[in-house]
Amino acid sequence: QSALTQPASVSGSPGQSITISCTGTSSDVGRYNLVSWYQQYPGKAPKLMIYEVTKRPSGVSNRFFGSKSGNTASLTISGLQPEDEADYYCCSYAGLTTRFGGGTKLTVL
Amino acid sequence: EVQLLESGGDLVQPGGSLRLSCAAPGFTFRNYAMSWVRQAPGKGLEWVAAISDSGDGTFYADSVKGRFTTSRDNSRSTLYLQMNRLRVEDTALYYCAKVQSSYSQAFDHWGQGTLVTVSS
Numbered sequence: 001q002s003a004l005t006q007p008a009s010v011s012g013s014p015g016q017s018i019t020i021s022c023t024g025t026s027s028d029v030g031r032y033n034l035v036s037w038y039q040q041y042p043g044k045a046p047k048l049m050i051y052e053v054t055k056r057p058s059g060v061s062n063r064f065f066g067s068k069s070g071n072t073a074s075l076t077i078s079g080l081q082p083e084d085e086a087d088y089y090c091c092s093y094a095g096l097t098t099r100f101g102g103g104t105k106l107t108v109l
Numbered sequence: 110e111v112q113l114l115e116s117g118g119d120l121v122q123p124g125g126s127l128r129l130s131c132a133a134p135g136f137t138f139r140n141y142a143m144s145w146v147r148q149a150p151g152k153g154l155e156w157v158a159a160i161s162d163s164g165d166g167t168f169y170a171d172s173v174k175g176r177f178t179t180s181r182d183n184s185r186s187t188l189y190l191q192m193n194r195l196r197v198e199d200t201a202l203y204y205c206a207k208v209q210s211s212y213s214q215a216f217d218h219w220g221q222g223t224l225v226t227v228s229s
Contacts, residue, residue, distance in 0.1 A: 003153070036215035038154070045204060045222065046146075046154065051215035089154050093214040096168050098144070103153040 004029065004090055004101035011107040017078040020104045022090030023071060030071035034093035037066060037075045039086045040103075046089065050075060082108050111135045111218045113205050118223030125195050129223055131188040131205030138186035139163075142208040144216060145179060145190050147201035147225075155201075158190065159208070173199075195227045 005023040012018040022029065022037075029035055035053045038046035048057050050066035053073060063084075065076040073092070077084055085108040090101040117129040131143070145157040158179040159168045167179055178191040188205050202224050206216035 003155075034212075034214045036213070038216070040154075045219040046216070047219075048209070048215055048217050051209060051213050051217070057217060091154075091156075091215070097170065098156040098159065098214065100146075100154040100156060 002099070004092060004099050006088075006090060006101035006104045008102070009105045009107065011109055012077075012080045013109045014080050014082065016080050017076060018080060018106065019074050019076045020088055020090075020106070022073040022075070022092075022101045024073070024092055024094075024099065025071055028092040028094035028099050029068065029073050032093045033068070035066070035068060035073040036091045037064075038089045038091065040089065041086050049088075077106070080108050084108055111207060113207065113218055113220030115203065115205050115220045115223035118203065118225045120226045120228065121195055122229050123195060123197055123227055125227070126191070126193045127195065127225060129190040129192065129203055129205075129225070131190075131220060133186045133188060133205075133207070136207070138181075139183035142211065143179075143181065143188045144206045144208060145188075146204045146206055146216070146219075147199075148204070148222070149198075149201040152201075157203070160188070162211075192225070195225075197227050199225060200227045201225060 037050040040046040112135045114132040144159040202222040204222045207218040209215045209217040
């Protein structure tokens with residue numbers, strides 16, 4: 001049950017856009033449109049930001065955008081704000097199991 | 110308001126056992142699948158186990174299969190994780206998470222976690 005692959009870190013300046021990739025396989029990301037993304041601040045529980053690849057829960061800013069192509073899902077955050085600085089995790093259903101990415105630390109410069 | 114309240118974390122020796130609980134007031138617990146997700150200190154999230162809404166179906170990560178058992182008591186709106194033959198590498202903050210729907214498989218609510226430390 002290998003983890004999904006995410007970059008360890010990304011950074012951007014306020015107002016810019018960044019994209020975090022999440023690479024899986026044909027058994028998880030590529031097979032199911034069931035990718036979700038979570039935001040986690042230090043010492044806090046994760047928060048659901050995107051589900052079913054592209055959908056945003058109520059209350060999540062429309063600056064957060066999810067997409068997928070083949071075995072790779074992506075989270076794009078536009079108009080970066082200081083409060084976006086956090087760890088981000090992708091997650092994919094994979095049949096009888098669920099896989100998380102290793103996490104990406106987003107730094108807002 | 111959905112609440113997930115984990116308890117039962119403790120310091121335990123390798124080879125020992127522990128049972129975690131997750132009280133879930135504020136929503137119709139019996140209608141939702143639930144999961145356990147853990148996070149080792151300074152590390153990422155790792156899915157551990159899941160249980161269907163009725164409790165008839167349970168699923169486990171390879172790393173805990175045969176050692177951990179998840180169950181639920183829908184009459185008490187409580188989720189459990191029985192952890193046996195604990196290893197040092199099981200040291201982590203254990204979260205219970207509510208599954209958004211049977212289709213999405215996303216975790217839309219999380220508890221604050223309970224800390225399990227396995228050490229001699």
